[in-house]
Amino acid sequence: MIDGGEAIRFESVSKRFGETEAVKGLDITIEQGEFFSLLGPSGCGKTTTLRMVAGFEQPSEGRIFLDGQPVETVPPYQRNVNTVFQSYALFENLDVFENVAFGLKRRKVARDEIRRRVTAALELVQLPARSDAKPRELSGGQKQRVALARALVNRPGVLLLDEPLGALDLKLRRQMQLELKAIQREVGITFVYVTHDQEEALSMSDRIAVMDAGEVKQCGQPEDIYERPRGEFVAGFIGISNLLEGRVEDSGEVAIGNGLRIPAPLPNDCARGDAVQISVRPEKIAVQEIEPGMVSLEGRIETRVYLGVSTQITVSLGDGARLVALEQATYRAQADDRWEVGQRIRIGWRPEHCLVLR
Amino acid sequence: MSRKSIEGLLAGRMSRRDVLKVGGGVALGAGLSACGLGGGSASEADTTRVIEPKIDGDLVYFNWAQYLNPSLIKKFERKYGVQVRQSNFDSMPAMMAKLRSGNQYDLIFPSAEFADKLIKENQLLEIPLDKLPATEDIYQFFDDPWYDPGSKHTVPYSLYLTGLGYRADEIDTMTGSWRDLTNPQAEGRSYILDDFQEGIGMANLVNGYELNAVEPDQLEASKEYLIGLKPDLRGFSSDTITNMSSGNAWIQHLWNADVINIRYRVDDPTSIKFQQNREGIPVGSDVFAIPTNAEHPGTALLFIDFVLANSPKNATWTGYPMPTNGAEKPYADLVKSEPELQVTVETLEKGQQFANLEGTDRENWDRVWTEVRAA
Amino acid sequence: MSERRFASLTLLPGAAWLVLLFLVPLGITLAISFGVTDELGNALYAWHPENYDRVFDPLFAPVLLRSVGYAAATVALCLLIGYPVAYYIARFGGRYKYLLVALVVLPFLVNYLIRVYAWTAILSDEGLVNGVLEDLGLTSDGVRFLNTPWAVIGGLTYGYLAFMILPIYAALDRMNPSLIEAGKDLYATGWQTFRHVTWPATFQGVLAGSVLVFLPAVGDFVSAQLLGGPDTYMVGNLIQQQFFDANNFPFGAALTTVLMAFLLIFMVFYLRSAGRAAAEARA
């Protein structure tokens, strides 16, 4: 659905609240029709970024372009942008229909067109039957749908969603993720989606910007972010942190604390003696069943946590270094019975799954 | 209740009549006690306790604020080695309410009208005038006053009369009549007292009736007069000193002593003049009285004698003429520039005193006043 | 079981307080309202319902109407002044919010009577306001503020403004600020957002404030007494006169009872509306 034109462009945008630098030097371009996520821990500046697009905050420095036009002088109610608020922010005194019709009425759309579009929007979010209900009579999921319909019905150029599923329980959340993605595909509107849930971001987005302390650490497609995290923060934030401290050796290996040497694909600019970290995703680690060509190490099982579809094993390599492995509960074994805490085992991985971070 | 702070606010001397007739708690207190006790629970025997002018304890004193020269109180305390424990009321009904709810005072200062009431209720002790040398000096006029036959229960304290105060610098066409209230030079800046007696009494006098007229058709005519007066008035207000000293009032229905207090407050004291009116002059007096339940009536007697003996100092300080021969001259000096302020025996004889109306008469007056205010 | 008993025990002091300070005086007022006065003007308990006939004398109709009119004007003024103040404090007060709320309440530390009395000085012909107007060259002769209906309504507004500000402030403070942003986000201008979002969301606060202002304003006597003229007599003055001057406690009590009954109607309407809103909020 991405059709190439630029929807939003941030040019060196910063935002300060007194001493706090909420957003620092943001440079991103979001394409039209893209499902773009801002991912990061709480307080990293996601909401602030979104609010600057909506016009509720002005950047302290830099400029924001919507549809190629700078927007610093455009008040929120004139921006072709709509927001789905985390708290839904439904108007309690209005029923569902009136809530959805709110934006259209302000823009003086004709009555029967309002009726048509509101009905269509409510069908899109699968709530056509509740148009007479007051917000307080709705469940959390239903409120979420109304909030979505209320924004979408205006056919904005960009839809901003601030942790829209944050208040829903896990199951509903998964379902809504699928629906949201489907709706986005159907309407083709650019979505800027804020979340602190990496799985959510990975599963829904065309592209993700990972933020930390006001800065974008990495911006790319989900696979990029997951497989090739740039830097410790991104690697640590996405998936389970599995980092080993080490030092580059001549032989293209990394020496980790307890004298072990691990072959790893070193970046070109790494020199001997550089301090680096190596990272291996837990699900890439084989336990006991080492295949030829794998890097392999011996360790001792420290903890074992049964997770249902998988079992998570922490393996101590001695000298404080440890790695987490995830073993899928496949057809072949009762995973939770296979290992005992304290047992010595071998673990291994393919060299290309090992990442060197500086 | 709030009287003290208002005094602070005004930062000046206040006379007995410089009173805001507003309050909340008092009304309730008065209501409860009035109903609880009813009238006349005391008998005549209670009033004839024999008392001697000698110290029998500290004096529990209950008076208007600023209505007695404080230096006299200090001197009395020093002379007799006792304390004068002062408290104040801000209206006659408030004083009555306190008495009725059982508070014990040694000395109170009711108006003649309320003295009449208290005497009829057997609430006042007989006072042995022969044991108080200073009472010799009191005008003979008070040997047998209307409110206290034979002058047995009270000693006169102060005198006042009601007239019109006006701004001589703005108005030069006063005619010596109550009708000057509508003098066009005042440009609508005239107030009458927010007091049913003074209001109706004034109308009665204007209409040529007795001050205390109670005939229904006369009262009706006075009511019509007052209602007809309203468009020319700026308000009903007993806050006379503030009204005149702030410049809001150019003509004010008031008591003579207020003029002295107003003069203390304005740049040009001689611009404040007082007029006694030819249709009639309401006069009145306040008295010393000792309630039957007083614990230290002996000290109270000594105090009365002491204050009377020092009447001149008291009269010039309070601004009120005192009913003793000795005080006449010093007071006359005080009001030299406005002799109309003086209250002499002749004034008293010429003037009319408010009676303590009772029963239907009182009800009719109240009704008329209520109707005037509501109209 | 025992916890329930304990809970009801903890209610005792409050209940005693209510009975003592509200029900007992109410009962006494009611009893006196059927009473008579004796020769000396003292109130006596009796059965004299004619006191109530007099309350409905057409003579007093203008007084009652005037009181309601002044109180209604006071509510309108308080709303006009109070809403922006509450709005400012709730939305832009920031860390000074509580200080600003305290400032709103501060005048209440001073007796109402004295505060209104101070206004007589401010509104005098040669008072502060006229002084400023004169300095600005707007008037040469003093404008007559004092002793007018406007002064009375002004005094009432001044006296009860905080009763309007506080509940509106509470409603605004409680309101989700995203609602306002949602309004703007959905193409509503500032005014439209206020009209369609903020006002409805805070309406219960407005209602509470209006009742809190209206009730005491109808019965007030201080403002009319100190700031009014010959034709600003309110029902509170009428009642006060019966107690203080006329010595007619039974008639005063009958007036009080009727006034309370009248105000009770407003109270009931308000409580029903608030109860409905609360029930809806719970649902």
Ligand SMILES: Nc1ncnc2c1ncn2[C@@H]1O[C@H](COP(=O)(O)OP(=O)(O)O)[C@@H](O)[C@H]1O
């Ligand atoms: N209006 C504000 N005033 C002061 N600080 C703010 C304001 N809004 C956000 N911040 C600060 O800016 C930082 C980023 O906040 P926010 O954008 O809300 O983060 P996120 O949405 O990623 O959790 C935080 O430290 C927050 O405290």
Ligand SMILES: [Mg+2]
């Ligand atoms: Mg946020």
